[in-house]
Amino acid sequence: xxxxxxxxxxxxxxxxxxxxxxxxxxxxxxxxxxxxxxxxxxxxxxxxxxxxxxxxxxxxxxxxxxxxxxxxxxxxxxxxxxxxxxxxxxxxxxxxxxxxxxxxxxxxxxxxxxxxxxxxxxxxxxxxxxxxxxxxxxxxxxxxxxxxxxxxxxxxxxxxxxxxxxxxxxxxxxxxxxxxxxxxxxxxxxxxxxxxxxxxxxxxxxxxxxxxxxxxxxxxxxxxxxxxxxxxxxxxxxxxxxxxxxxxxxxxxxxxxxxxxxxxxxxxxxxxxxxxxxxxx
Numbered sequence: 001x002x003x004x005x006x007x008x009x010x011x012x013x014x015x016x017x018x019x020x021x022x023x024x025x026x027x028x029x030x031x032x033x034x035x036x037x038x039x040x041x042x043x044x045x046x047x048x049x050x051x052x053x054x055x056x057x058x059x060x061x062x063x064x065x066x067x068x069x070x071x072x073x074x075x076x077x078x079x080x081x082x083x084x085x086x087x088x089x090x091x092x093x094x095x096x097x098x099x100x101x102x103x104x105x106x107x108x109x110x111x112x113x114x115x116x117x118x119x120x121x122x123x124x125x126x127x128x129x130x131x132x133x134x135x136x137x138x139x140x141x142x143x144x145x146x147x148x149x150x151x152x153x154x155x156x157x158x159x160x161x162x163x164x165x166x167x168x169x170x171x172x173x174x175x176x177x178x179x180x181x182x183x184x185x186x187x188x189x190x191x192x193x194x195x196x197x198x199x200x201x202x203x204x205x206x207x208x209x210x211x212x213x214x215x216x217x218x219x220x221x222x223x224x225x226x227x228x229x230x231x232x233x234x235x236x237x238x239x240x241x242x243x244x245x246x247x248x249x250x251x252x253x254x255x256x257x258x259x260x261x262x263x264x265x266x267x268x269x270x271x272x273x274x275x276x277x278x279x280x281x
Contacts, residue, residue, distance in 0.1 A: 018110050022118020027125060029092065035183075039087055041130050044080035048072060048134055051200065052142060066231055073138030074154070074226035075199050077131045081161045082194070082219065084127035087186040089119055089169030094182040097173070098266045106264035116258065120166040127162060144230065153229045153238055160239075160247050161222040167254035168218060174261040193217050198224055215242075218250040 052072055096102050105115065131154075138144035172189065176182050194200065196210055197220040214220045221243035228238040239247070 016114070018108075019114040019117040019121070022110070022115055023121040023125070026092070026118055026122035033092070035091070040080060040084040040126055041133060043083060044076045044130060044134055045137060047079065047200075048076040048137060051076075067143075069138055069142035069144050070230040071202060071227055073135060073142065073144045074230050075223060077134045077154075077158075078161065078219070078223045078226050079194065079199055080130035080134055081127045081158060081222070082165050082190060084130055085120075085123040085162050085165035086169045086172075086190060087183070088126070089123055089166055090173050090176065090186040091179075091182040093119070093170065093173040094176050095179045097263060098177075098179050100266060102264045103266065112259065112262060116167070116170060119170065120162060123166050123169075124159075124162045127158070131158065150229050153236075154226060156237070157222060157225045157229070157239060160244075160251075163251050164218050164222065164247055164254070167251055167258060170262060171254040171257040174258070174263050177267040190219075193219050194223075196220075198227060216246060218247065221247045 052069060093102075135144070135146060139146050169186075172185070173182070176185050193214070196214040197217060198214075199219065221239060225239040225243060
């Protein structure tokens with residue numbers, strides 16, 4: 001006599017298998033994409049070297065004796081994380097949707113949550129590779145000290161960053177009607193926030209209102225927590241309660257927006273003719 005497996009359990013296992021297949025598929029696509037590899041692996045590394053060479057004296061004074069490499073290396077690791085989980089997700093999802101790939105996937109049993117988990121896991125893998133490269137350069141050439149405690153704290157912050165920026169990328173992708181506008185929108189929304197969130201230079205001299213505003217953005221808690229890990233030898237969890245609440249709120253909000261607005265159909269479909277009317281106006 002055989003025991004019947006509940007239908008919900010069977011569907012859940014099948015969804016996990018589909019999500020695992022999406023991880024492999026998305027990684028292969030990213031590795032075959034020169035733009036994706038360049039933005040995720042090369043750009044943060046170039047900025048790490050360039051900003052370390054042209055560091056202004058004012059930035060060094062604002063760090064209060066902390067080596068600039070201890071600020072810049074985790075900052076560029078955060079920038080690599082955002083490139084892998086936000087910029088690449090936006091561009092690749094829009095291209096896949098407008099090319100009809102998502103429409104074909106939607107005709108399969110693949111649920112949205114499995115597709116999102118596949119995207120998140122593949123973004124985590126490529127972002128981890130970029131972070132390893134950034135820290136390898138920082139440790140070997142800039143004498144950044146890396147110990148097991150810092151690695152564990154950085155892994156926790158990076159995990160929250162992957163969840164935050166991937167869900168945000170999926171949410172924003174639904175608002176972009178054409179592939180040629182995906183990259184400008186991604187960097188157009190990222191760079192202004194990055195400049196006020198302690199990613200390129202310490203913003204301790206910024207006005208108080210700007211510091212409070214940047215603290216409410218999703219990038220600031222991740223960037224400042226990563227930088228705090230290397231600002232001193234103190235161990236422990238680097239993220240404050242307020243920063244954790246802000247991060248979790250952005251994850252929940254972006255997940256809700258994604259579940260309500262995510263589109264499998266291209267904008268050329270009659271269902272989305274309002275996008276074309278909006279573009280004309």
